[in-house]
Amino acid sequence: MKTFKRYTITSALPYANGPLHIGHLAGCYIPSDIYARYLRSRERDVAYICGSDEHGVAITIKAKKEGISPQDVVDRYHEMMKKSFQEFGISFDHYSRTSAPIHHETASEFFKDLYEKGEFLEQITQQYYDEEAGQFLADRYIEGTCPKCGYEHAYGDQCEKCGSSLSPTDLLNPKSKLSGSSPVLKDTKHWFLDLARYTDFLKNWILEEHQGDWKNNVLGQCRSWLEAGDGLQARSMTRDMEWGIPVPVEGAEGKVLYVWFDAPIGYISSTKEWAAEQGKDWEPYWKDQDTKLVHFIGKDNIVFHCIIFPAILKTHGGYVLPDNVPANEFLNLEGDKISTSRNWAVWLHEYLEEFPGKQDVLRYVLTANAPETKDNDFTWKDFQGRNNSELVAIFGNFVNRAVVLTHKFFDGKVPALGKFEAVDRDVLEEMADFPERIADSIERYRFREALSLVMDFARMGNKYLAETEPWKSIKTDPERTATVLNIALNIAANLAVVAEPFLPFTAKKIYDMFELNGLTWKDAGKSDLLLEGNVLNQAALLFEKIEDQTVEQQVNKLLETKKKNAMETAPAAPMKELITYDDFVKLDMRVVKVLTAEPMPKSKKLLKLTVDTGLGQRTVLSGVAEHFKPEDLVGKQVVMLINLAPRKMMGIESEGMILMAEDKDGSLKLLQPHEAVASGSTIS
Numbered sequence: 001m002k003t004f005k006r007y008t009i010t011s012a013l014p015y016a017n018g019p020l021h022i023g024h025l026a027g028c029y030i031p032s033d034i035y036a037r038y039l040r041s042r043e044r045d046v047a048y049i050c051g052s053d054e055h056g057v058a059i060t061i062k063a064k065k066e067g068i069s070p071q072d073v074v075d076r077y078h079e080m081m082k083k084s085f086q087e088f089g090i091s092f093d094h095y096s097r098t099s100a101p102i103h104h105e106t107a108s109e110f111f112k113d114l115y116e117k118g119e120f121l122e123q124i125t126q127q128y129y130d131e132e133a134g135q136f137l138a139d140r141y142i143e144g145t146c147p148k149c150g151y152e153h154a155y156g157d158q159c160e161k162c163g164s165s166l167s168p169t170d171l172l173n174p175k176s177k178l179s180g181s182s183p184v185l186k187d188t189k190h191w192f193l194d195l196a197r198y199t200d201f202l203k204n205w206i207l208e209e210h211q212g213d214w215k216n217n218v219l220g221q222c223r224s225w226l227e228a229g230d231g232l233q234a235r236s237m238t239r240d241m242e243w244g245i246p247v248p249v250e251g252a253e254g255k256v257l258y259v260w261f262d263a264p265i266g267y268i269s270s271t272k273e274w275a276a277e278q279g280k281d282w283e284p285y286w287k288d289q290d291t292k293l294v295h296f297i298g299k300d301n302i303v304f305h306c307i308i309f310p311a312i313l314k315t316h317g318g319y320v321l322p323d324n325v326p327a328n329e330f331l332n333l334e335g336d337k338i339s340t341s342r343n344w345a346v347w348l349h350e351y352l353e354e355f356p357g358k359q360d361v362l363r364y365v366l367t368a369n370a371p372e373t374k375d376n377d378f379t380w381k382d383f384q385g386r387n388n389s390e391l392v393a394i395f396g397n398f399v400n401r402a403v404v405l406t407h408k409f410f411d412g413k414v415p416a417l418g419k420f421e422a423v424d425r426d427v428l429e430e431m432a433d434f435p436e437r438i439a440d441s442i443e444r445y446r447f448r449e450a451l452s453l454v455m456d457f458a459r460m461g462n463k464y465l466a467e468t469e470p471w472k473s474i475k476t477d478p479e480r481t482a483t484v485l486n487i488a489l490n491i492a493a494n495l496a497v498v499a500e501p502f503l504p505f506t507a508k509k510i511y512d513m514f515e516l517n518g519l520t521w522k523d524a525g526k527s528d529l530l531l532e533g534n535v536l537n538q539a540a541l542l543f544e545k546i547e548d549q550t551v552e553q554q555v556n557k558l559l560e561t562k563k564k565n566a567m568e569t570a571p572a573a574p575m576k577e578l579i580t581y582d583d584f585v586k587l588d589m590r591v592v593k594v595l596t597a598e599p600m601p602k603s604k605k606l607l608k609l610t611v612d613t614g615l616g617q618r619t620v621l622s623g624v625a626e627h628f629k630p631e632d633l634v635g636k637q638v639v640m641l642i643n644l645a646p647r648k649m650m651g652i653e654s655e656g657m658i659l660m661a662e663d664k665d666g667s668l669k670l671l672q673p674h675e676a677v678a679s680g681s682t683i684s
Contacts, residue, residue, distance in 0.1 A: 001443050003044075004044075004290055004291060004292040005045065005284075005288065005290035005291065006044070006045040006046070006047070006284060006285060006288070006290070006291045006292070007039050007044055007045065007046045007047070007291070007292045007294070008047050008049065008267075008271065008285045008286065008291055008292070008293045008294070008320075009032055009035060009036050009039075009046060009047070009048045009049065009294050009296070010032075010049050010050065010267040010293075010294070010295050010296065011028045011029050011032035011033075011050050011295075011296040011297070012027070012028050012050075012295075012296070012297045012298065012301055013050060013051050013052060013053035013098065013263050013266050013267075014050075014052060014053065014081055015052075015053045015056070015058065015059075016052040016053060016054045016059065016073065016074040016077040016078050016081065016097070017058045017059050017062045017073060017074075017077060018062075018077060018340050019077065019080055019081065019084070019347050019348065019349050020081055020084050020085075020347070020348040020349070021338060021340070021345035021346055021347050021348060022331060022333070022338070022345065022346045022348070022351075022362070022366060022378055023298075023330065023331045023333075023338040023345065024348075025088075025348065025362070025366055026328065026331040026366045026369075026370055026371060026376075026378075027297070027298035027328045027330070027331065027371075028296040028297050028298055028327075028328065029085070029090050029296075030090075030363055030366055030367055030370070030447075031296050031326065031328065031367075031370065031445070031447050032048070032294075032296035033048075033089070033090045033091055033501075034367070034442065034447050034450075034501045034502055035294070035296070035442065035445070035447075035501075036048040036091060036093075037091060037500060037501035037504065038439070038442045038501040038521070041497070041500065041501065041520050041521040042439075042520070042521045042522075043520055043521075043522070046093065047093050047094075047271055047274065047275075047285045048091065048092050048093045048094075049092065049093065049094055049096075049267050049270045049271050049274065050085075050092050050094075050095050050096075050267075050270065051094075051095055051096035051097050051098065051100075051103075051266050051267075051269075051270045052074065052077070052078040052081060052082070052095075052096075052097040052098065052099075053098055053259070053263045053266065054074035054078065054097055054098045054099045055098055055099075055243060055244040055245065055256070055257075055259045055262060055263070056243075056244070056259035057138040057139065057140040057141060057239075057241070057259075058140060059073050059074060059243060060241070060242075060243050061140060061141065061177065063243075064178070070243045071099070074097070074099055078097050080349060082095055083349075084348045084349050084352065087352050087359070088348060088352065088359050088362075088363075089359055089360075089363070089504045089505060091504075093274055094270050094271070094273060094274030094277070095270070096266065096269065096270035096273050096274075098262060098263060098266045098269075100269065100273065102269050102272055102273055103245075103262070103265070103266055103269035103270075104245050105269075106265055106268055106269040106272065107245050107257055107261070107262040107265045107266075107269070108245060108246075108248040108257075110261075110265055110312065110316060111237070111247065111248055111249075111257060111261070112248050112249070113316050114193070114312065114315055114316065115191070115248075115249055117315065119193065119194070119197075119315050120191040120192060120193060120194075120237065121191070121192040121193075121194050121234055122189065122190075122191055122192075123189070123190060123191075123192055123234075123236075124187050124188065124189050125187070125188065125190060125236075126185040126186065126187055126188075127168075127185065127186065127188045127240065128142055128156075128168050128169075128174065128176075128183035128184070128185060128186075129183055129184055129185070129186035129188075130176040130178050130179055130181060130183050131181070131183075131184060132176070132178075132179040132181045133176065133178040133179050135178070135240070136186070136188055136240035137156070137168070137176055137177075137178070137183055138156075138239055138240070138241060139155060139156035139157035139167075139168055140155050140156060140157065140177075141156070141176060141177045141178060142155065142156035142168045142171065142174050142175070142176065142177065142183065143155060143156070143171075143174070143175050143177055144156075144171030144172055144173050144174035144175060145171060145172035145173050146159035146161065146162060146164065146166065146171070146172075147166075147170055147171070147172055148162055148164045149161055149162035149164070154166060154171060156168035156171060156174070160339065160341070169185075188240055189251070190236045190237075190238045190239075190240075190255070191236070191237055191238045191247070191249075191252075192234040192235060192236050192237065193234065193235055193237050193261075193308070193311065193312070194234045195232035195233060195234060195235055195307065195308070195311060196231055196232045196233070196234070198232070198307075198311040198314065198315075199226060199231060199232055201311075201314060202222075202226055202232075202307060202310065202311065203226050205310070205321065206219070206222050206226070206306060207219070207222070207223060207226065210324070213324065214324060214325065214326075215326055215327065215372075215373070215445070216373070217299060217327065217329060217373060218299075218302055218306065218325055218326070218327050221299065221302045221303070221306075222302065222303075222306050222307065225303060225307055226307075232307070235258075235308065236258060237257065237258045237261045238252065238255045238256065238257060238258055238261075239255065239256055239257075239258050239259075240254060240255055241254075241255070241256045242254070242256070243256065244256030244257060244259065244262070245257045245262050260304050260308065261308075261312070263304075264304060264305065264308075264309040264312075265312075268282075268286055271285050271286060286319055286320060287318050287319055287320065288320070289320060291320050292323045293320050293321065293322045293323055294322065294323060294324050294325070294326070295322050295324075295325045296326060296327075297325065297327045297328075298327060298328055298329075298330065299327050299328065299329050299330065300330075301327070302325065302327050305322065305325050305327075306322075306325050310322065324445065326445040328370060328371050328372055329371040329372070329373065329374050329375045329376070330371055330375045331366070331369075331370075331371050331375070331376055331377070331378055332375060332376070332377045332378070333345065333346065333377070333378050333379075333558070334377070334378070334379055334380070334555075334558055335377060335379075336562075342561070342565050343561050343564075343565070344558070344561060344562070344565070346378070346554075354554075357505075358544075359505055360391075360502075360503040360504070360505045360506045360543075361383070361387050361391060361543065361546075362383075363502060363503060364386065364387075364390075364391060364451070364502065364503060365378070365382065365383050365386050365387070366378070367447055367448060367451045367502055368386060368390075368448060368451055368452070369382065369386075369448075370447060370448050372445075372446070372447070372448055380551045380554045380555050380558075381551060383546070383551070384546045384548075384550075384551045387543060387545070387546050388545050388546060390455060391542075391543040392543045392544070392545055394455060394458050394459055394462060395455065395458040395495075395499075395506075395542065395543070396541070396542035396543040397462065398458050398461040398462045398465065398488075398491075398492065398495075399458075399461075399492045399495070399510060399513075399539075399542060400539050400541070400542065401462075401465055401488075402461070402465070402485060402488040402489050402491075402492050403489070403492070403513055403536055403538075403539040404539050405470055405471065405485055405488075406485050406489060406536055407536065407538065407539065409470070409474050409478075409481060409485070410482065410485065412535055412536045412537075412538075413533055413534065413535055413536070414485075414486060414489055414530045414531060414532055414533060414534040414535075414536065415481070415482030415483075415485055415486050415532065416482055416483075416486065416532040417482070417483050417486050417487075417532070418479040418480065418482060418483040419479075419483070420483070423464070423467055423468060424483065424484075424487055427460065427464045427487065427491070428487065428527050430460055431457075431460070431490075431491055431494055431525060431527070432525040432526075432527075433525070434453065434456075434457045434460075434494070434498065434524075434525065435494075435497070435498055435521060435524035435525045436525075437453055438450050438453045438454060438457075438498050439521065441453060442501070447502075450502075451502050454495070454498055454499050454502060457491075457494070457495055457498060458495055460491070461488060461491040461492065461495065464484075464487070464488060464491065465484070465488055468480075468484040470484045470485055470488075486530070486532070487527070489514070489530050489536075490526075490527050490528070490529050490530050492510060492514075493510070493514055493516060493519075493529040493530050494524055494525065494526070494529065495510070496510035496511055496514075496516070496519070497519050497520070497521065497523060497524040497529075498521075498524050506542050506543075509540050509542055510542070512537060512540070513536060513537050513538075513539065513540055514529075514530060514534070514536060514537075515534070515535070515536075515537065516529065516530075586643075587641060587643070588641065588642050588643035588682070589639055589640065589641050589642070589659065589682070589683035590613060590614065590639070590640060590642050590679075590680050590681060590682050590683060591637050591638070591639060591640075591673055591677050591678075591679065591680070591681045591683070592611040592612060592613045592614070592618075592637070592638060592639075592640045592642070592679055592680070593611060593612045593635070593636070593637050593638075593679045594609055594610070594611055594633045594634055594635065594636050594637075594638060595610045595611060595612055595617065595634070596609065596610040596634065597609050597610075597630035597631070597633040597634050598630050599625060599630060600621065600625075600650060600652075602650075603625070603650065604625060604626065605623040605624075605625050605626060606621050606622065606623055606625055606649070606650070607621070607622050607624055607625045607628070607630055607633070608620075608621055608652065609621075609622055609633065609658065611638075611640060611656075611658075612679045612680075613640070613642055613656075613679065613680055614678060614679040614680015614681070615642075615680055618642070618655040618656055619652065619653065619654065619655055620640070620654050620655060620656050620657070620658055621649050621650070621652060621654040622657075622658045624658070624660065624668055627667060627668040628668075628670075636670065636672065637672055637673055637676060637677070637679070638658055638659070638670050638671060638672060639658070639659040639671040639672070639683060640656050640657065640658050640659065641656055641657045641659060642655075642656045643656075644656050644657050659671050
């Protein structure tokens with residue numbers, strides 16, 4: 001494979017309207033971090049770039065919902081995401097944001113360049129308009145019934161239930177999310193990029209030049225766009241909004257750049273910012289043909305990074321095009337699609353709080369189960385199993401045994417090598433071969449395969465100790481034991497080098513135990529990383545067993561989320577028959593105070609209550625025993641229908657009805673005044 005002079009690595013700009021979850025990590029951030037760490041270990045010139053994507057409709061929706069400004073929203077989530085990335089060990093060289101002035105300048109310059117070259121089609125189209133709110137509606141501000149599956153809360157661009165891509169005019173019974181009114185179609189002017197003009201260039205560049213080295217899922221999606229019956233269509237690069245980068249041409253007041261025009265340019269503006277801070281020239285990282293540009297993304301972003309952004313770069317001129325776009329498929333959670341709106345996710349900031357010091361466990365599991373070629377599923381049981389049976393029992397066990405035995409038999413000093421036996425020569429030969437095998441898989445973006453080789457490396461170390469049994473030979477042949485442990489320790493040191501891109505926190509623990517630093521990939525495979533007499537620090541536990549109780553807590557947390565989602569989406573009970581006002585005024589509902597409460601013998605459902613109605617005390621039998629303890633009701637003010645005809649139950653006359661609200665999950669809630677009132681106060 002060609003070695004480039006420098007490498008510009010990007011990972012999709014995370015959208016600043018919520019925290020990060022494991023789907024984000026598995027999709028692009030862990031793969032890109034592995035690749036960047038590996039290249040640095042190969043002593044390559046690397047710019048690993050990212051930043052927060054802070055424009056677009058979802059930001060304004062969230063701001064409006066919370067009653068704050070869009071800037072408040074992006075400030076909150078930018079800092080949260082940046083902190084989570086740092087704590088998780090994602091080693092960006094620079095993490096910027098698209099609200100930065102340098103990004104506004106860069107994106108505006110790109111638009112003006114294409115505008116002056118006549119690349120845009122200026123078109124007047126019809127778009128939904130909210131007459132009550134007085135503004136045009138972006139796709140996500142429109143909600144209606146999906147024409148394909150009948151889901152009543154589909155967005156103007158996508159149905160989250162069936163996954164279909166939509167256009168706002170496809171929706172049945174569209175409603176504005178701003179006012180709830182039915183929008184009308186109204187003329188508006190926008191600037192479109194005529195993608196059809198780039199068809200030949202894109203076909204040649206993608207389907208011919210990269211046919212053999214791009215992933216099949218990426219090529220397949222690109223082919224579906226490029227070879228569709230009606231071909232590539234013109235796509236609007238502007239939107240009717242106030243939040244975003246103003247369109248920098250005359251006659252575009254009240255319009256901003258389409259978020260997918262400005263977001264990929266964020267890679268360039270972030271690189272400019274980084275270069276200025278480092279005293280470097282940014283241009284070689286984007287304009288020198290000896291630079292390898294790699295975009296790490298999820299499959300939902302393929303069209304933007306393989307079709308639209310390359311067309312923009314090509315037209316602007318002077319920029320390198322991506323050498324590869326190794327997009328991953330989606331990660332599901334416990335058999336269900338990850339959804340931020342349904343809170344069906346494992347959030348990174350919560351994981352870091354609930355599993356302190358276990359960043360590498362999640363990095364390992366998400367890499368071992370990465371959705372590289374198809375959608376995969378994360379389960380907490382698999383998380384536990386991989387930790388306990390692989391990280392603890394294989395990787396951690398090998399390193400721990402080598403260090404502990406050295407302390408036990410040789411006072412923590414690396415023992416001398418003696419005469420080699422066949423098993424020693426075999427294991428050293430195999431050790432020398434592992435680094436390039438792992439590197440080959442990383443270079444081809446096969447990170448699951450590379451990680452499995454790292455684990456095979458650890459298995460090899462365990463097998464070597466099991467075959468040589470140094471705990472036995474120490475009694476009869478200390479020199480043989482010394483040789484075995486010297487080799488085992490060097491295997492462990494090598495393991496730290498090749499594992500570092502995947503498990504950086506674990507690699508550091510090993511380096512600290514061995515007092516090693518400055519090792520790079522060129523050192524991997526050598527048998528003298530640790531020399532006779534080197535003093536080892538005490539063994540540190542690399543991984544801890546995860547107990548069933550811990551996993552059950554996480555599963556129960558998700559089940560509670562699922563239960564809550566079911567409640568929120570469950571239809572309300574149908575309305576009963578209409579009544580007249582005269583019917584209503586016959587009901588005498590009053591606030592009463594519960595004086596006593598006691599269970600009814602031989603009844604699981606009934607409680608016997610004594611209440612103060614303001615007109616005197618009454619006895620009421622209420623079927624709430626399965627929802628409330630008697631002592632929880634005493635002293636409470638509740639609502640009661642006091643003119644209900646008395647009814648005898650279990651030998652006791654009940655003189656009214658305590659009114660409750662039944663939630664969608666079947667639980668009962670007390671109807672209470674929000675502040676104390678006199679007993680007998682009427683409800684009207």
